[in-house]
Amino acid sequence: MDYDAIIIGGGACGLMCAVQAGLLGKRTLVLERNDKPGAKILISGGGRCNFTNLYTTPENFITKNPHFLHTAFSQWTVEDTISFFENFGEIQGQEKTLGQLFPKSNKAKDVVAVFTKLMYDTGQDIWLQTEVKSVKKQEEGYVVSFVREGNEQQLFCKKVVFASGGLSVAKLGASDFTVRSARQFGLSIVDTAPALVPLTITGKDATWYASLAGNSVFARVFNDRISFEENILFTHWGLSGPAILQISSYWRAGETFTIDLLPKFRLDELIKSERAAGGKRTVGQMLNDYFTKKMVEALGKYLPIELKIASLSKTDAKCVCDTIHKFIVKPAGDKGYDKAEVMRGGVSTDELNPRTLEAKKQPGLYFGGEAVDITGWLGGYNFQWAWASGYLIAQDL
Numbered sequence: 232m233d234y235d236a237i238i239i240g241g242g243a244c245g246l247m248c249a250v251q252a253g254l255l256g257k258r259t260l261v262l263e264r265n266d267k268p269g270a271k272i273l274i275s276g277g278g279r280c281n282f283t284n285l286y287t288t289p290e291n292f293i294t295k296n297p298h299f300l301h302t303a304f305s306q307w308t309v310e311d312t313i314s315f316f317e318n319f320g321e322i323q324g325q326e327k328t329l330g331q332l333f334p335k336s337n338k339a340k341d342v343v344a345v346f347t348k349l350m351y352d353t354g355q356d357i358w359l360q361t362e363v364k365s366v367k368k369q370e371e372g373y374v375v376s377f378v379r380e381g382n383e384q385q386l387f388c389k390k391v392v393f394a395s396g397g398l399s400v401a402k403l404g405a406s407d408f409t410v411r412s413a414r415q416f417g418l419s420i421v422d423t424a425p426a427l428v429p430l431t432i433t434g435k436d437a438t439w440y441a442s443l444a445g446n447s448v449f450a451r452v453f454n455d456r457i458s459f460e461e462n463i464l465f466t467h468w469g470l471s472g473p474a475i476l477q478i479s480s481y482w483r484a485g486e487t488f489t490i491d492l493l494p495k496f497r498l499d500e501l502i503k504s505e506r507a508a509g510g511k512r513t514v515g516q517m518l519n520d521y522f523t524k525k526m527v528e529a530l531g532k533y534l535p536i537e538l539k540i541a542s543l544s545k546t547d548a549k550c551v552c553d554t555i556h557k558f559i560v561k562p563a564g565d566k567g568y569d570k571a572e573v574m575r576g577g578v579s580t581d582e583l584n585p586r587t588l589e590a591k592k593q594p595g596l597y598f599g600g601e602a603v604d605i606t607g608w609l610g611g612y613n614f615q616w617a618w619a620s621g622y623l624i625a626q627d628l
């Protein structure tokens with residue numbers, strides 16, 4: 232049992248790290264608390280796994296230090312991800328939308344199978360249902376304590392990789408383990424929070440949102456930091472859908488954001504051409520061309536949908552334009568870590584060597600994947616970071 236490294240976590244980062252180490256002729260042991268590897272990969276992208284994004288740049292990530300990513304992404308690129316899955320798993324990528332790449336088979340399990348086969352071929356070990364309890368420094372290395380088959384055990388290793396993820400979705404193995412351990416080693420942590428998460432609405436507006444549950448609208452969602460054009464989805468408790476998940480990563484409690492419900496058109500232009508045609512239609516009839524009947528009825532709470540366009544005053548017309556293009560939302564909160572695709576924040580990049588992801592203060596300790604203060608947008612970016620970080624660490628083991 233003489234391993235070059237112990238890797239804690241058999242998720243995206245840990246599996247990539249183990250197989251890349253294996254390809255370099257090294258031996259690793261992966262300790263995974265779940266009864267199967269890659270639990271999050273298996274359910275990702277609705278079971279289809281959006282495994283990278285063709286247009287990945289450091290700007291698609293939230294981190295205190297965007298420069299940090301330049302080094303990582305110059306060593307493991309999107310092309311490397313694509314050829315890795317093509318060469319080792321014959322997985323052909325298929326772009327769905329906005330650069331999002333999925334396996335042509337549409338099966339996330341094909342992605343996990345690439346790793347399980349390579350782990351076997353390169354002689355890497357993985358112990359499932361093995362929960363690491365602590366990592367402690369001991370002279371030239373670290374003592375890893377874990378519970379396996381009900382027994383407490385310990386292993387010593389010179390190098391230990393924390394690929395144990397963040398706090399999102401406890402039932403898939405997530406916990407505060409990585410953040411807690413990093414703190415114990417004196418590493419600073421950027422405040423953590425759920426990200427890529429649905430947002431809730433309570434109070435007097437709640438019934439309005441609930442009345443629209445199931446309605447989806449293509450929209451531009453923005454605040455003073457960022458803007459996304461994708462669908463939003465009304466739900467019984469608030470808002471979800473890709474554009475909302477995206478803005479959630481940039482939203483802070485107590486803030487508002489704005490939705491342009493019709494980003495491809497200009498309402499003032501539409502009103503102008505209706506007027507030119509006599510203005511006989513009502514505001515509601517005009518909006519019916521762009522929204523569901525249910526949505527138009529609901530908008531009636533804020534707009535004079537019964538009024539004929541010809542009789543709209545300047546103030547009415549402004550109200551129509553502002554409501555559609557500048558719909559202000561003040562969420563009450565978010566749906567929490569169990570509904571969040573990722574955790575924002577984590578181990579500060581200041582603590583890590585950008586080439587190796589080794590902790591500067593603790594030689595031999597490495598941190599990758601979601602546990603680090605690097606959070607991708609929705610759309611395959613988070614896996615790209617997980618693969619890249621696993622690869623980087625493996626080069627140094």
Ligand SMILES: Cc1cc2nc3c(=O)[nH]c(=O)nc-3n(C[C@H](O)[C@H](O)[C@H](O)COP(=O)(O)OP(=O)(O)OC[C@H]3O[C@@H](n4cnc5c(N)ncnc54)[C@H](O)[C@@H]3O)c2cc1C
Pocket residue numbers: 239240241242243244245262263264265269270271272274275276277280281282283361362363364394395396397399400403404405406408571572573599600601602610611612613614615617
């Ligand atoms: C529903 C959902 C859908 C998603 N879809 C996509 C998508 O399509 N594309 C995309 O790019 N991203 C997606 N993501 C995000 C992506 O899954 C994560 O960014 C990625 O899995 C992070 O990789 P990781 O290896 O850092 O962590 P994880 O994949 O979470 O792996 C960490 C592993 O460590 C194990 N572990 C934790 N603590 C211990 C311990 N003490 N002892 C032993 N083992 C431990 C956990 O059980 C887990 O298996 C999705 C996330 C969710 C929740």
